[in-house]
Amino acid sequence: MIIKKFLPGIIMIIVGLSLISPVLAQQNQLATSSIRISGVQDIIKIINNIAKWMYTILLALVVIFVLVAAFTFLTAGGKTENVKKARNQIMYAVIALVVALLAFSINTIITNILLAK
DSSP: HHHHHHHHHHHHHHHHHHHHHHHHHHHHOOOOOOOOOSSHHHHHHHHHHHHHHHHHHHHHHHHHHHHHHHHHHHTTTTTTHHHHHHHHHHHHHHHHHHHHHHHHHHHHHHHHHOOOO
């Protein structure tokens, strides 16, 4: 009974992760040495790395949220409670997408402020 309950969620997570794995494989290798901050350029590099990771993670969450919401819609069976739950999940997916897009826009704004002379 427990397996039957969690199997769709596990399958959706596996499918979602398999869809983003080629993207994650193309990422540059992480720097294993310690980071020495000697100027503004180093701070900008750190901010860029954080923004890239946030963007990747949040896009993966968006894919997972949309898959879960689609599954909830398909299995709603006309129950208004499940349809409402699916709509909320889609709303959360859109919010995650907006936050992911803001990760790069905030990165650009901070970069422009730090490099402004």
